Amino acid sequence: MNTLDLATQWQELALPEEVKDLLTHCPSCIFPHSRKELLDLAMTGQENGVVEVAYEVPGKGRVVEATVTQCKNALVVNYPDPLMRRRDPDCMVVADAQQTDKARFRDRFGEPFDHVRSETLDWLRDQKLIVMAISLGAFGPRSGQGGILVAPDNAAFFAAGLADLQGLIPADQVPAEFKVRTVIYLAPPLRHTHFGGKQVVVHKRGTGAHEVFAYNLYPGPSAKKGVYGVLLSLGESGEWPTLHASTVEVVTPYDNVTTIMHEAASGGGKSEMLEYPHRESDGRLLIGRNVLDDQTRHMVLTQNCRLRPVTDDMAMCRPNSQNQDGHLVAQDAEQAWFIRINHIEHYGTDPHMEEMTIHTKEPLIMFNIQAVAGSTCLIWEHIEDS
Numbered sequence: 001m002n003t004l005d006l007a008t009q010w011q012e013l014a015l016p017e018e019v020k021d022l023l024t025h026c027p028s029c030i031f032p033h034s035r036k037e038l039l040d041l042a043m044t045g046q047e048n049g050v051v052e053v054a055y056e057v058p059g060k061g062r063v064v065e066a067t068v069t070q071c072k073n074a075l076v077v078n079y080p081d082p083l084m085r086r087r088d089p090d091c092m093v094v095a096d097a098q099q100t101d102k103a104r105f106r107d108r109f110g111e112p113f114d115h116v117r118s119e120t121l122d123w124l125r126d127q128k129l130i131v132m133a134i135s136l137g138a139f140g141p142r143s144g145q146g147g148i149l150v151a152p153d154n155a156a157f158f159a160a161g162l163a164d165l166q167g168l169i170p171a172d173q174v175p176a177e178f179k180v181r182t183v184i185y186l187a188p189p190l191r192h193t194h195f196g197g198k199q200v201v202v203h204k205r206g207t208g209a210h211e212v213f214a215y216n217l218y219p220g221p222s223a224k225k226g227v228y229g230v231l232l233s234l235g236e237s238g239e240w241p242t243l244h245a246s247t248v249e250v251v252t253p254y255d256n257v258t259t260i261m262h263e264a265a266s267g268g269g270k271s272e273m274l275e276y277p278h279r280e281s282d283g284r285l286l287i288g289r290n291v292l293d294d295q296t297r298h299m300v301l302t303q304n305c306r307l308r309p310v311t312d313d314m315a316m317c318r319p320n321s322q323n324q325d326g327h328l329v330a331q332d333a334e335q336a337w338f339i340r341i342n343h344i345e346h347y348g349t350d351p352h353m354e355e356m357t358i359h360t361k362e363p364l365i366m367f368n369i370q371a372v373a374g375s376t377c378l379i380w381e382h383i384e385d386s
Helices: 006-012 017-025 035-042 105-109 114-125 153-166 190-194 220-238 351-358
Strands: 050-057 061-070 074-078 092-094 129-134 145-152 179-186 201-204 210-214 242-251 257-263 285-289 296-299 306-311 314-316 364-367
Touching: 006 017, 006 129, 017 114, 017 129, 017 145, 017 179, 035 153, 050 153, 074 153, 092 105, 092 220, 114 179, 114 190, 114 201, 114 210, 129 153, 145 153, 153 179, 153 220, 153 364, 179 220, 201 220, 210 220, 220 242, 220 314, 306 314
Parallel strands: 074 364, 092 201, 145 179, 179 210
Antiparallel strands: 050 061, 061 074, 129 145, 201 210, 242 257, 242 306, 242 314, 285 296
16 A cells, blocks of 8 residues: 655645645644654643643633643543533534534534635634544545544644544555545634624535534544534435444353443433443342432342454444345444543442553543643542533
């Protein structure tokens, strides 16, 4: 496979004209080669192990959108604004005329998106940027297609999160025939100047790349669910689905194998299906608690089935992956998983998860967790939203 270096040969790639314009006129641009480089960038300018990700906002001055703390086991991101600590279920709007059951930009904001889109690109043109190529869903780098992130360079933690979720294509290994299926533009200050401080993610589909304009630094609505929206659109045009589902292969103590897929809304228990049951200190399973008299009911189960997780949230089912045995063949549409841990409230709730997040091979990226620079952050010490 022929490859090009995005940093020096981007003119030779079939990039959208808007991206080429930004690369031509921005003050400077970083083209990441590795996850470590992104994590190092995220801590640029740190003071005592903490970085403030801030922007100048007309009429408000300097606004700190996030802090990034370097701990032993993770970079921990926290948001001063409680509105940014979880995904707003109504944040997505569509700015094109194609079929959708989502809110349209014109209907919600009373005007076409064109003017805000131009202002977004104008703002990015004046910023020092990170421009990063990513894989997309189950399309690996060798597929020759993927996406591009355009973000201010002080939002490197966001870029690292997206790279984890979808897969970073090193800048010097971009396929020569790279087809850009989506571009994610990140412009946090515009949530204050145009959207009343709320989370907004705008999708604009067309004949070219599917554009995603993200106006907040929490990656849930954009780097995760935004990419899911892109995969849904790609699948609709190609007659294959990306299912909002977890999938697990269950191996019983007798070596019987059953594969289960659970399709559900966010918060519907998909990730929990991939986890071993939480046990009491004596090994019993708590079945339920009577809320009136506080009596409990337990079950004794000496041996678990073995769980082999396949997908946690997004399962791509492309035609070229199917076979003739009558079963649906699903591939994970993510390279890494965005794990919800709000149910872990104290030590010992989930020893397996606690071990994985404390003794890490390389730093994780965590959100909404209490953090002290240089310490080990613990997943049951939450920063609560309002």
